[in-house]
Amino acid sequence: MYTDKIHDIAVNTFEVTCYMFPLEEWELDDAEHMTKPDGSIRSIVKFDGAAQGSMVIDPSEDLLSSIAANMLGVDAATEEEKEGALCEIANIICGNTVPLFAKDERICYIRPPRIADPGEDTDQIFKEMAREDIEVYLDEGIANITIYYSSEDDNDQGTDS
């Protein structure tokens, strides 16, 4: 329902913040050779208020390294820097996405992002919630983004999107 909008928000965030660009349709065949996200380092951002849920971003190893390197302007970032950079990207994407799920400009609160525990099964934890899954193919790697959500009025969910 919101897939295209969330994809656009994510692409814009990567472009403006990390100087990365989405692959064109004709480039997607080459993406088969790119490293896929494996869930080893994920950032999770909780939100509540007019809509509740969490957003999880799972970047490929290549993308994670490039996010930090591009944001910091260094060749190779430390693990701590990679995690910090990923959390900031997650914060920006989530902050811009969550208003989609809140009706009538009611307020949502974004909680500070964190790195998910290795065994944290977010699909299981948030199984009762609606979800949106987005794959973002960029020139420097791939990111999977999942948003689990429910709004204050689930019956009206998305009708004005």
Next chain:
Amino acid sequence: MENVKLTILVVDDCSVMRFVVQRTIKMCGFDQAKMIEANNGKEALKILETHTVDLIIADINMPVMGGIEMIEHLKETSATSNIPIITVSTESNQPRVDLITEMSTSFIHKPFSPELLRDKLLKLLEKKAINI
């Protein structure tokens, strides 16, 4: 104008973002600027007890003490009530954006380009909102 010597307090719980803001400021020509960092609003208030700054660039969503609470404290004290503040946030809820804009001197929505931050800084200097 960019060569003016500013002291800027950058308040953000993300060290990467503090670095990005500082790098952006330097890239925009304010390479003489002296930067001070704080992790959150509480830390910023502590720093301001002993330091004088020309400008504060602050995130809104921070643990311990967020940007809005920090600004409320700054406005209560005569020594800090007139320091210009650029708030940086992902906030998109218009009433909240209006509130933040009203409380601060300028508001920047994340993600932001280096040019946008530069324009905001130049505008504050032109308006002499920054006393240097």
